[in-house]
Amino acid sequence: MINKLIKNTTTLLLIIDLLIINLVVYFVFEKIHQSFQFHAYISTFWLITIVFTNYYKVYRFTNYFRLLKLIVVQALFFTLGFFAYFGIFKEGEVVNTQFKTLAITLGSLALIKLSTFLLLKKIRQSGSNFRKVVFFEKDDTTKKMIKLFKSRGSLGYSFLGFFSNKTSEDSNYLGSEKDLYDFVQTNEVDEIYATLSNLKKSQVKKLTKYTSLHNITLKLIPDSKEFYSKSRNVEFYDDTLKVLSVNKLPFDLIENRVIKRVFDILFSAFVCLFIVSWLYPILWILIKLESRGPAIFKQEREGFNGEEFVCYKFRSMYVNKDADKVHATKNDSRVTRIGGFLRKTSLDEIPQFFNVLLGTMSVVGPRPHLESLAVEYQKDVDNYLERHAVKPGITGLAQISGYRGEIKKKSDIKNRVRLDIFYIENWSFMLDVKIVVSTILSMFKGDENAY
Structure with a gap:
């Protein structure tokens, strides 16, 4: 039980620190200046600065000098952010409890940091958490x-x-x-x-x-x-x-997984509320008018850790028995007229935002493949299975780099896997943003491989 708790020390300390910050502000700070805005600002500022100062990156071999340096640097950043709020939002106002609030907050945070550090050393000295x-x-x-x-x-x-x-x-x-x-x-x-x-x-x-x-x-x-x-x-x-x-690797760190999941939820919720809500009924009618069959096409694909999940798409083909076996080719007779437009603009992928909200997909990641095709790809690419280390995405680095649609030769799948693994090993939040922006632009420009 102790070992499990210690493994989550970083997350626990982060929660405790945020509680201390907000409790001190609530009980010590002048009531007249308290607001949800200030609580949200100071909490967000703390979360941003810890990324740059590596405040929670304390290891079992970390010495006291390194620990003291972390505390001092974080305190300086926090102090600047604390007073910056009044310069931006409360210019000219005098707040008598500013220094008192700041001193109690920084003192409490430093005490927690040092106490935790010493407690963990004591626990390890006794033979636990080794x-x-x-x-x-x-x-x-x-x-x-x-x-x-x-x-x-x-x-x-x-x-x-x-x-x-x-x-x-x-x-x-x-x-x-x-x-x-x-x-x-x-x-x-x-x-x-x-x-x-x-x-x-x-x-x-x-x-x-x-x-x-x-x-x-x-x-x-x-x-x-x-x-x-x-x-x-x-x-x-x-x-x-x-x-x-x-x-x-980036996704070995829990903070990166949290950042990516929060972005997935917020971005997908936005798309579903402001785009899918009115686009879905229009496309549903157009698809149903042209051909018989469901508007939403459901297909089993390989996901995180190779586990299968149901992937949603707007149906872009006439109902056919080869839909789960053969990818679309250029001038494919199975593709409907509205389906051709959907595939060209990538609007057929829109329902996958529901997959993201359900947690089976991410906005950005390696594209999910059919299990039958994945078996063949594994024969051609040695490190193919490394793609399964993250959730599959609606779009990805390979897709914006020109590798989407039909796989005509072995080099196509090798290049896709190469870019997928590069993405996994070099992920950053800004890389996700860049891929999303590039995908949106390509929807308007069109892609010669989208058919």
């Missing part, structure tokens, strides 16, 4: 790290042993590389530390791929010539112990 770690290959730096983990229980690391392709009589030796992966799965290892000086590039690549797929943290112990890239962060466990942390 992370199971193993090492792959061994050198002098590895020995220092093992000694550090054993001597400082407050870090909360449980050293299980090390693997090496060189056999050893050491009691901590667990086997060779081929034994590593089975051991990690069987013993629920949390982190793997690998010594770069003793590993080939192919071994590092294999480790990186394996740990990413199985949600295991990979830490690389560098040699003096090791270069640092965007995908790796330098972390100091002690004054002399330096480790490279392989960055998590």
